[in-house]
Amino acid sequence: MVNVPEIFGSMVFNDATMKERLPKATYKALKKTIDLGEPLDISVANVVANAMKDWAVEKGCTHYTHWFQPMTGVTAEKHDSFIDPVGDGTAIMEFGGKELVKGEPDASSFPSGGIRATFEARGYTAWDPTSPAFIRDTTLYIPTAFCSYTGEALDKKTPLLRSMEVLSNAACRTLKLFGKDVKKVTSTVGPEQEYFLVDKEYFDQRKDLIFTGRTLFGAAAPKGQELDDHYFGALKTRVKDFMADLDVELWKLGITSKTRHNEVAPAQHEVAPIFGTTNIATDHNQLVMETLKKTAEKHGMVCLLHEKPFAGVNGSGKHNNWSMCTNDGENLISPGKNPINNTQFLFILAAIMKGVDEYADLLRISVASAGNDHRLGANEAPPAIVSMFLGDELEAVVKSIVEDKDYATPGKVPMHLGVDVLPEFKKDTTDRNRTSPFAFTGNRFEFRMLGSAVNIACPNIMINTIMAEELNQFCDEIEKADNKDKAIKELIKKTFTDHQRIIFNGDGYSDEWPVEAEKRGLPNYRSLPEALAHFDDQKNIDLFVKNNVHDEVEIKARKVITLEEYAKTINIEALTMLEMAKQDILPAVSSYVKELTDTALAKKALSDAIPTSVEEDLVTTLSNDLVSFVEKIDTLSEDVVKGNDIEDAQEKANYYHDVVFAAMNELRAVSDEMETITSSDYWPYPTYDELLFGV
Ligand code: ADP
Ligand code: MG
Incomplete structure (x- = not known):
């Protein structure tokens, strides 16, 4: 029997451990950095480093590593031991603030898209105190950001943190318009992860799986997914044992693994954690992918994270459930009971609509990979065309505002199942739409175009930056208005009217949709090269530069890296x-x-x-x-x-x-x-x- 509360987070230098092991003043200073983004003093770092080391050594660690996410998309680590020779032939275990805060890995063997040709090979890793350190095997892992000597981001985390910061500022500014004094707004994400499991003995006999992660040859099996009998089906013992083991490993790392089930294709499964701060959710998703692979091996299987390991059956994706939450715990994507009267929500919804419409190309680009090309636009998963699904209720709200018509919130209808012993419950006001790339799901948006192997930092950098830009544009306009209430209402109406084309509630897999989308002028980039050509369009460069998320050099570099890859x-x-x-x-x-x-x-x-x-x-x-x-x-x-x-x-x-x-x-x-x-x-x-x- 696993004692879940006891093992949960046992390998994480989390808040509880910090509170227990750090002097009060140090803990308070560190919390200010973590919660409110205040700069960190080196004297604080020294104390934290020492406490971290003691904790890690007690748990059997001999090494530490700055753990980062270079633009390969996978994580990188170089281990250093804690040993410090003291001169008499013996050694002690040492770890100082300087080593915690900064590392200097040689950056020359990571992709930089030309940034290094113009600058130095030296790279730095910088401690990210907002994502907790953790232990794997006998090494203390310290999440870090990775940048070049001249400060250009060489990784996925730096721009993600930048995007979270601009979004927080823009959202706080927005809430001021509604009379709320909020210190910080965090973007939160819950990524659902799909994967395949195959027997290791078979895997080892296939060069294509070994070298590329997908089958390059292979005739269809007589049975595929046509009976729909695998989705949510009973788990085979071997798979169940694997999942049980996986959960334990994830829980130890403080990852809130919550949902597990069989997916549509044979041999396909899903795991989903409870949502959390985007930055941590990103680190955790990387760990989930790595743990899936390691755990599968222990069970004589191989976990395939490729987007399309098999032709003819569904590929694997990731659903990026995204929302924004204030430090007081208010979810800004929650419409409440009466959305038509929830002006703050409608204001934010308008910003999202405008953002998704204006930067549909960037959202498409953020999920582009050779593997994902097999899904997007290939009659499967969401199409390559970005559109938004609002559901019946919100769609009716938007329509009534655009058309100046009255609207009454319908309220939830009780569900009658016709059997007395079954409990009665209230129906949701909106059904689901599985084909939409960017769907409203009650209190969050679900971005469904991600490939299963992608680092979720990329799409979230885009979503956060786009949202920050749109909210700031709105604030610029409203702040200078004399009658703010009136200006807000007018702005909402105008935005809903101007950007209606991005809303699509129909079947995204149908043949009619691409034709209709073209009429609406929505981009449809079927392949990575086609999409990436637009990464450095002037409007996109302007967006990133203005919001300090990427400079122009970084954007051009990222474009080249992705195309080369x-x-x-x-x-x-x-x-x-x-x-x-x-x-x-x-x-x-x-x-x-x-x-x-x-x-x-x-x-x-x-x-x-x-x-x-x-x-x-x-x-x-x-x-x-x-x-x-x-x-x-x-x-x-x-x-x-x-x-x-x-x-x-x-x-x-x-x-x-x-x-x-x-x-x-x-x-x-x-x-x-x-x-x-x-x-x-x-x-x-x-x-x-x-x-x-x-x-
Ligand atoms: P489904 O497959 O029905 O969409 P799952 O339970 O598999 O749902 O996954 C939904 C994901 O959305 C979970 O990770 C969940 O924690 C996350 N989620 C729920 N509320 C929010 C929110 N406000 N912000 C971000 N993610 C959320
Ligand atoms: Mg799910």
Whole structure:
């Protein structure tokens, strides 16, 4: 039996531990930094460092690491031991404020998108006291931000913290208009994480899964997700054991893992924590992904976080539930019982509508990855077009304001199930819409376009910055008005009217929607290269520079990094395919053809009366397929060689999408066709049947 309260947060230097171990004055000073963003004094850092070290050593730690999130999207760590030789051949364990506050890793091997070409290779990590330190194995992990010698952010955390700060300022300013004196507003996030589990023995036999995280070949299994029997289905024992173990590991790290269930596709599952401060939620989501992988291995499985490990069944995403909360605990996205009279909520809703409409491109860009391209715009998960879903109630409120009509809040209707023993409850005023990329879900917005492997910092940097910008624009206008109440009402009405095109309550998967969206002038960027081309559009540069979230150098660098990463990812996939095709698939099919040929010849030798048409037909079909297969191999090989010579990042990414990726799909089609008629004794890889149903 797990004693959950006892293990929860036991590996975290959390508030309770700090309160217990820090002198009162130090604790108070640190809390001011954490809660109100005040600068931290080095004398305070010294005391904190010492207490942290004592705590970590008691728990068996020998090392510490500055833990950061470079632009690779995954986390980075370099361990240093606490030892300090004292001169007589012995050593003590030491850790000072200076080491806590600042680290100097060599930045030269992390992507910088050209920032380093112009500046120095030196990089700094700076302690982020707002995200608590924690222990994994025998190392104390200190969450840090990572920047270049000249202060450019080289990571995902720095801009995230900047965006949270500008949003807080803008939201506090907004609340002043409504007579509220609030010190801090925090953006909060609850990310739902999807993943696949496959048996490690099968995984180890597939180069594509090992090198790229997804299957590059593979014919569909006879059964997919068509029966809808996996979603919320009973958990298999092996999966349940894994999930139980996962929860324990997450709880120890103070991660509020709450919900777990089977997802739509076979072998697909989901885990969701209770929402928290965006910065911590981001660190936690990174830890969730890492813990998923580690725990799966302990159970003889591999966790796939790729957005589309298998063709033909659903891919994996992440739902980013976002809201804003004041330090007094007021959720600013909560409409209350009577939204039509909740002017503050409508004001904020108007800002969100305007922001999502004006910066739809940035939201799309923030979730762009080679893996996510398989989902967005590919008849699955949300489309690549950004739109907003408000639900019936809010939509009616917006409409009544735009059209100057009366509106009465309907109130919640009781749900009658027609059976007396079942409890009665009240229905929500709004149904759900699963296809919308940016959906209102009662007291938060759910941004659903994220890929399962993405670092959630990126989309939240965008959402926070966009919101800060819009709220500040609104404040600029209202603050100078003589009659503020009237100005606010007019502004809400005007914004709702001007930005109605972003609202879409229909089916986002339907064929009609892209046509309709185009009429409305909404962008539809189907691929990463197409989307990224707009990252440094002037309006976007202006947004980031004005709000001090990114300078122009950072934006251009991030664009180049993302484009380069895309081209490299496709290049690795193409090379892996070529290796599999030439070394495994071609010889396997050829051997099978030989066996069929031998069989036919043997039959003929025995007697002319024995029919050999079955073998001969198969030999002919497979031989023709092999000719076509080799042609496609040659084309892909040549395409890859050409791609390597392209210098310009945008041009290269475009080429990899238009030419290389297309050639890969053609090669795969021939192989998948051959797989369906080749003896399983000869097929060199575990099949979709085994991968999807083998756990
Ligand atoms: P569903 O799949 O039904 O959307 P889940 O329970 O799987 O819901 O996940 C919902 C997520 O939204 C959880 O992480 C939850 O904590 C989070 N959430 C709830 N309220 C808020 C809020 N105000 N701000 C941000 N996230 C929230
Ligand atoms: Mg869910």
